[in-house]
Amino acid sequence: MENKMDINQVDIEKFVYRTERMYQRWSDLLHGSVSLSPSKAEVLPQALMELGSASQTLQVATEELRQQNEELTETRNLLEIERQRYKDLFDFAPDGYLVTDLNGKIQEANRACSQLFDIPQQNLTGKLIINFVTLDDRHKLRCQIAKLSKMQKVGEIIICCQKKDGGFFHAALTATSVCNHQGKVTGLRWLIRDITEQQRVKSTQQSCDLDLSKNRPLHKYCRREAVPLGNDIIWYVNSGLVKLSSLCEAGTEILLGLIGEGMVFGASLTSQQIYQVTAISDVELVPVMQTEIAASPGLSHVILPKIKQRLQQTEYFLAIAGRLKVEDRLWNLLEYLKQDFGQYTPMGTRINIRFTHEELASACCTTRVTITRLVQCFQQKGLISFDNRRHIIIHDAV
Numbered sequence: 001m002e003n004k005m006d007i008n009q010v011d012i013e014k015f016v017y018r019t020e021r022m023y024q025r026w027s028d029l030l031h032g033s034v035s036l037s038p039s040k041a042e043v044l045p046q047a048l049m050e051l052g053s054a055s056q057t058l059q060v061a062t063e064e065l066r067q068q069n070e071e072l073t074e075t076r077n078l079l080e081i082e083r084q085r086y087k088d089l090f091d092f093a094p095d096g097y098l099v100t101d102l103n104g105k106i107q108e109a110n111r112a113c114s115q116l117f118d119i120p121q122q123n124l125t126g127k128l129i130i131n132f133v134t135l136d137d138r139h140k141l142r143c144q145i146a147k148l149s150k151m152q153k154v155g156e157i158i159i160c161c162q163k164k165d166g167g168f169f170h171a172a173l174t175a176t177s178v179c180n181h182q183g184k185v186t187g188l189r190w191l192i193r194d195i196t197e198q199q200r201v202k203s204t205q206q207s208c209d210l211d212l213s214k215n216r217p218l219h220k221y222c223r224r225e226a227v228p229l230g231n232d233i234i235w236y237v238n239s240g241l242v243k244l245s246s247l248c249e250a251g252t253e254i255l256l257g258l259i260g261e262g263m264v265f266g267a268s269l270t271s272q273q274i275y276q277v278t279a280i281s282d283v284e285l286v287p288v289m290q291t292e293i294a295a296s297p298g299l300s301h302v303i304l305p306k307i308k309q310r311l312q313q314t315e316y317f318l319a320i321a322g323r324l325k326v327e328d329r330l331w332n333l334l335e336y337l338k339q340d341f342g343q344y345t346p347m348g349t350r351i352n353i354r355f356t357h358e359e360l361a362s363a364c365c366t367t368r369v370t371i372t373r374l375v376q377c378f379q380q381k382g383l384i385s386f387d388n389r390r391h392i393i394i395h396d397a398v
Contacts, residue, residue, distance in 0.1 A: 096192035099178075102149050102185065104129045104141075116171075116194060118163045129190065134160045134168065141173070148177050148188050158195070170199040212236050212286050212302070219285045227277040229267040233287045234303065236264050240283030241341070241353050245362065246272045255363035257313055260341060264288075264306045280353055321365050329364040330374050334384070338394045348395040350387060 090097055096113035100106050109124040117124065117132055133141050137159040147154050154175060161171045172195045178187040218238065221227055227235070227242060237259050244257035244265060256272070258280075259265045265277065268290060293299050316336055323329045334351070342349040361371045378384045385393045 096190075096194075098124075098129060098190040098192065100129055100188045100190065102145070102187065104145050104188070107187065113192065116163075116169065116192060117161070118165055118167075132161050134162055136160070144173070144175060145188065148175055149185055151177050151179070151185055158199075161192075169194050169196045171195065212288065213238050216286050216288070219287065221279040221283050221285065223279055223281050225279050227279060227283075227285065229275065229277060230287070231267055232290050234264050234266040234268070234290060234293065235277075236286040236288055236306075237261050238284040238286050241280045242283055242285075243278045243280050243359065244270075245276050245278065247276075253358075253362040254365070255317070255359070257310065257317065258337075258341075259310070262306070263309060264303060265310070269307065269310065280355070280359075317363070320363070326364055326366045326370055327374055327377075329366070330360065330371065331378075331383075333360065333363050334392065334394055337392075342394070345387075345393065347385065347387075348393045351392045351394070354390055355392070 090108075091110045093110055093112060096116050097108075097110045098106055098113055099108040106124050106127050106129055109121055111121055113124060114121040130138055130141055140157055140159060144154055144157055156172050156174045158170065158172055160168055162168050172193045174191040174193075176189050177185045178189055180186050213236075221240075221242075229235075239261050241261075242259045242265065243255065244259060246254050246256055248254055256270075256275075257265070267275065288299070288303070293303055320329050320332045320336070323332060337351045337353075337355075338349045341351055341353055343352050344350075357368045357371045357375065360375075361368045364371065375384070379386075383395060385395065387393055
């Protein structure tokens with residue numbers, strides 16, 4: 001592009017030079033510096049006037065062309081500076097960035113990707129992204145690419161990637177579709193984060209979770225059975241699901257939380273006067289004394305993230321209750337249950353816990369009759385269905 005701009009500049013300079021020479025000759029003729037034969041003297045003044053007018057017009061046009069060329073040159077320089085700035089942001093980003101076609105063939109890769117895969121940056125171009133994924137996770141990545149090609153929304157996926165030297169690392173992949181001006185998907189952009197350390201910490205915490213059930217009594221409760229709280233106990237759910245609820249002035253049950261495997265609850269974690277804990281399924285609970293938590297930094301380190309998880313769930317339930325339409329509340333609740341208690345099936349995501357319409361109604365702050373009507377409506381729309389054991393299945397294609 002630079003050579004082309006230089007040639008245009010030379011052409012303009014030549015044009016300016018020729019125009020100035022023509023104007024000079026016209027000026028000499030007009031002021032009599034060049035002698036003429038008598039036969040041409042009569043038509044000369046008019047011709048010279050027309051020539052002078054044309055010459056002045058050419059000079060104005062020449063100046064405008066020069067100015068436009070300077071503006072174009074300045075714009076090109078600004079665009080080049082901006083392009084380089086974004087290229088630097090791309091190249092020096094702390095996380096890995098890739099641009100691929102719809103088949104997953106790498107078109108661009110930044111330096112962080114080069115370091116992650118231990119391959120020179122220029123050597124990544126032209127390779128398939130799936131070649132850097134372990135065999136067990138390749139199907140997961142192919143499904144992600146297929147959805148992105150159809151402009152479907154996808155979430156973050158966790159996969160195991162392999163390096164050139166044979167080493168492995170855990171990666172969190174986030175992707176988005178690239179569309180042209182016609183709205184057609186032409187490529188994919190990928191963000192790759194190395195979460196090996198986070199996975200290690202998570203694995204360590206899970207190991208500690210397993211230790212919570214060691215050397216402690218295991219309390220078992222059947223489905224629909226009430227669970228006593230105890231003032232100085234934090235209950236750890238070893239398996240199953242319990243429901244936390246309260247009663248309003250009208251005597252209607254209000255759902256406060258759903259505590260699944262690996263989560264905690266206790267009387268000290270609530271300020272409600274009326275607080276009930278009911279087993280939704282058969283559960284196994286492990287009691288952990290508060291005095292024990294206070295005396296053990298390691299145990300506190302394990303319990304704290306679980307309390308955080310409980311607070312996040314409470315906020316989510318508050319957000320659901322704040323939706324104006326009951327239909328939106330129910331659908332948001334089903335999405336939460338799908339995320340936290342769902343299991344993939346060929347038909348969709350099955351919620352492994354069976355909920356009564358009364359329980360769904362208490363979570364959505366409405367009546368059982370309304371929930372029954374909405375559930376039937378969702379079924380008619382093809383949003384949900386039920387398996388032979390009456391578990392809700394949320395259809396993933398929706």
